[in-house]
Amino acid sequence: MAVRERAVIAASLNRKGFALNPGKPNPDHAYYHFQHPGLTTAVFTKLSRGKEYKNYGDDLLARMTKQLKLTTKELLQLIDCTMDGDQYLKVLIKRGVIDAEKLLQKKSGDKK
Amino acid sequence: MGYFEEDILTPTVSGTQSKESSFVREASTSQFGGDYRIGTSKVGNIYGGRGAAFSAVAENKLRWKSTTPVPDTAITRQPSIGTLLLLQDEPFLLGDFEGKKIITHNQWSLIGIGETVEEAIEALIEEAEDVAEFYITQSDDSLTVEAIALKRFLERLTA
Numbered sequence: 001m002a003v004r005e006r007a008v009i010a011a012s013l014n015r016k017g018f019a020l021n022p023g024k025p026n027p028d029h030a031y032y033h034f035q036h037p038g039l040t041t042a043v044f045t046k047l048s049r050g051k052e053y054k055n056y057g058d059d060l061l062a063r064m065t066k067q068l069k070l071t072t073k074e075l076l077q078l079i080d081c082t083m084d085g086d087q088y089l090k091v092l093i094k095r096g097v098i099d100a101e102k103l104l105q106k107k108s109g110d111k112k
Numbered sequence: 113m114g115y116f117e118e119d120i121l122t123p124t125v126s127g128t129q130s131k132e133s134s135f136v137r138e139a140s141t142s143q144f145g146g147d148y149r150i151g152t153s154k155v156g157n158i159y160g161g162r163g164a165a166f167s168a169v170a171e172n173k174l175r176w177k178s179t180t181p182v183p184d185t186a187i188t189r190q191p192s193i194g195t196l197l198l199l200q201d202e203p204f205l206l207g208d209f210e211g212k213k214i215i216t217h218n219q220w221s222l223i224g225i226g227e228t229v230e231e232a233i234e235a236l237i238e239e240a241e242d243v244a245e246f247y248i249t250q251s252d253d254s255l256t257v258e259a260i261a262l263k264r265f266l267e268r269l270t271a
Binding site for chain 2: 021022023026029030033036038039040042043044045046056059062063067068071095096097098099102103106
């Protein structure tokens with residue numbers, strides 16, 4: 001059974017390119033949005049704020065896999081830092097979650 | 113939260129549903145046509161199916177099919193696992209998640225989980241409302257193309 005501390009997950013998400021939603025704080029959840037440098041993607045996940053969610057067990061981790069388009073094994077790699085942000089981006093591209101060509105076009109367009 | 117005001121098994125009534133703005137429509141992988149209605153939502157009517165059902169072919173390509181008339185007494189049915197549901201014209205996949213219903217999108221992180229399809233849709237709408245302000249206030253220049261599409265969806269949902 002996999003268990004990860006919420007604080008560890010949050011810190012890991014920050015390191016991998018996720019940014020905490022700066023909008024009006026939700027009393028129940030904190031949303032983290034994946035950002036390829038300069039661009040916010042449609043990929044995000046949420047961490048519940050309640051005391052009872054200090055540790056994430058199988059059920060909550062499973063929910064995160066659905067949001068982050070990862071397998072459980074990959075999610076644990078992301079949390080445990082064996083998968084970095086660039087590797088995660090490649091996974092998303094491989095799965096068609098992010099269109100690499102359009103991403104490059106958008107990035108090059110931004111530089112003009 | 114009172115999104116759904118009608119029981120999903122309520123017999124449909126013939127007439128003007130097709131004129132309503134469609135919020136949720138079923139995309140059956142096994143058959144065309146049919147009549148599917150979930151009820152009404154605070155964000156819009158969600159009548160579906162009549163005249164606008166569509167099919168997902170094996171390659172995940174979507175194509176629209178016109179439907180045959182449905183008897184007035186037709187009973188709406190629960191969509192099955194693997195069904196594509198159209199929410200505000202966006203296809204979401206209905207799946208199984210640890211014995212519950214889950215609705216996911218292939219490019220967005222929006223999900224809804226519930227004991228029933230209605231609960232899953234309700235959960236998805238709640239999550240959409242949670243992130244709507246964030247995406248809607250972002251400029252398109254700062255978003256990926258997939259995120260821009262999500263932003264447009266959220267704009268329609270919250271309009």
